[in-house]
Amino acid sequence: MWSTHHWRGGLVGLALLVGTASFALGADANPKKLSFYCGTSQGSPATLAKSGNRIVPIIRWSSDAFSDSGFSPERRCQEVSKRFQTYYDDGSLSFITTGRMNGQNVVCVARSHGGPCAGLLFTLKPGANPTQVINQLFNIRTRASGPLNETTARPYIDFEEFLTGDDTPEPTP
């Protein structure tokens, strides 16, 4: 009888221990502990978000559209990742919007929902659809989909246009 109680006490202790351990593991999902930095994803420089031991690629940089102005994909990745961190820290990353600066479309942050651009996040390459880009950034926050790819491999194709077009893709072997 005594030994049974003892055994139960042990079980409760073990459960408490496991509970504490899983709580500690769960704490790494705390959104306050997010850090942004430039790393690589699929061989491209990429803005990554690290939360505990989970690393999520946000944008893969491989466009050469800005190389002429001295901004290689690596340099853009470094700069933009730093901005993500700054705006994340000051809380404005919650209000991503689009605007125009120096005649170019930009993705920026605002001080409030629906507010005007208050800080540059990154410049869009010519032809990119600003609304689609911020939709993708919105999706990355919480929807279970992948990162944004910025490439110049193909000209930009309007999503709606593709969906209503009747070009049938070539079958893959």
Add this chain to the structure above:
Amino acid sequence: MKCSIRWLGLWGVALLAGLGLWEWYLARPRRPAVPQLSEALLNRLARSVTVKVVVGRNWGSGVLVARHGQTYTLVTNHHVLEGDSQATAYQVRTPDGRLHPVQSPARIAPNGVDVAALRFTSDQPYPVLCSQPQLPAVGDPVFAAGFPFPTEGQADPGLVFTTGQVQLILPQSLEGGYRLGYTNPIEKGMSGGPVLNRHGRLVGLNGVHQNPLWGDPYRYASGAVPPPELRAQLGDYSWAIPVVQVWQGLRMTAPPCPETP
């Protein structure tokens, strides 16, 4: 007098026949209840109907829901198709490893529900999952599947099957039609994958993982904001679009479930 006895007899026979019919009605064979499946069986079922939707350099998940001859229909999230603006075509990787080109155009929900339907043809026999039109109840066990992205530098984990339960059903849908909060861990890449009940029927589509990376993305589709005490809980759960919203959003009719033997 003779006549009234005859009538009485007739009434008696009618009464007996009526009683007989009543007895038969009570004892008639009932339609058997939909059986509950073991977790191993649910895992196998999920594996056989969950597909990978390849969109350029990204992918998401999808679930086979209808077959007409050699044409298969799958449902996924609209945001899966937005995964790569450079993609000119979508492809579907079926559980047997075959890659099928998707027939254009994709069917998109016109009302902002985060769902899309894709079609492909194949002469291979693939099972399809039938839909459970009723919402599950809070506390019901649910099973979610999909193809998460591998962690950088690690091997592709392939299909992941997770168990959990429905924890919160919102009074109205969040943006995109998300209304079912469940405890199953969902990773990026599992969007569009199925949420099954223990009978192996489709109750919803994955799409929103727990713990948003930053900010507070939760708004009702109506534009209203959930009250603060509710909002504080929303990030604790994964969110699925109930299967009724999936079909209504697409303006399509769910094929009926086959009768259980």
